[in-house]
Amino acid sequence: MERIGVIGLGSIATRHRRNIRQHFPSACIISMPARGLLPTNQKRVENADQLVESVTELMRCNIQCAIVASPASLHLQHAQGFIKAGIPVLIEKPLSASIEDAYELAKLVHENHTRVAIGYCLRFLPSSAVVKQVINEQRLGQLYNVSIEVGQYLPSWRPDIDYRQSVSAQRKCGGGALLELSHELDLAQWLLGNLTLEHAILRSMPELDTDVEDCVDLLLSNSSKVIAHVHLDFLQRTPYRRWRIVGSGGSLEWDLILNTVTTISLSGKKEILYSAPEWDKNQMYTQQFEAFICSSYNKEKPLATVDEALSIIELIEAIKRYPLIQTTN
Structure with missing residues (x-):
């Protein structure tokens, strides 16, 4: 190159x-x-x-x-x-x-x-591959529901600038939690298949004083009627990014910040499947770029394709049909 x-x-x-x-x-x-x-x-x-x-x-x-x-x-x-x-x-x-x-x-x-x-790039997080394998091998049995939550305090993202002037805080630039935190929606469809929107609540909280949705709650389902609850926000001072998957054969807890995956059996026994909190997350970007320059149309995974990314925009478009609730103090 x-x-x-x-x-x-x-x-x-x-x-x-x-x-x-x-x-x-x-x-x-x-x-x-x-x-x-x-x-x-x-x-x-x-x-x-x-x-x-x-x-x-x-x-x-x-x-x-x-x-x-x-x-x-x-x-x-x-x-x-x-x-x-x-x-x-x-x-x-x-x-x-x-x-x-x-x-x-x-x-x-x-x-x-x-x-x-x-x-x-979160597809290149090692724990993502572990979770995908668990789901593909049906190690949790029939999946019932999934809880997904990510919260990051917007003013802390780029502390050297006024967050109100950032792309993330401006609707005209493509800001808002739905687009900026769409990693979670991509991972959900990558792991669970295409998702259908059942309900959405979009809020703009007074604390940040922006014109975008900074707090989002979604109810989604896939073709197997697995229900996914997704929460996205720009408000949590301590960064939070976790999944919990519940099935007929047990449950799984995934901490994306700590890069850990734990399963819990029906009897309550916990097993750590993967734990690498010190893993350098910059490797997600380097591995993604290496996969990109080496890939062909017949070998895209785990790269996100245009069609997959388009399906995320289509889902977000459906979500944005719900009214944005402007909350007050």
């Missing part, structure tokens, strides 16, 4: 450039700001060998693949040229901020047969 383009100058783009430099030290990394505006303070962009202002200019650099790490509302604008030119693209999650852009991206991928993956 000799020439790689990275769109975006935010934290995730910075991570991608750093990882590329470490794993492909001789590669030329060409960076483009999400809105095409080069830094005015002449501050050096970390791990960028060259800066350009547009996708057109980036494509003239003869890049071999591109990473689109811009706001979701710009994903179509930034990715379509690469897709039409047959240049492989890794698009950060979510696929887009709107259903219209998502459909257009999927259409372009199928028409041009370009390799495109979506950055749902």
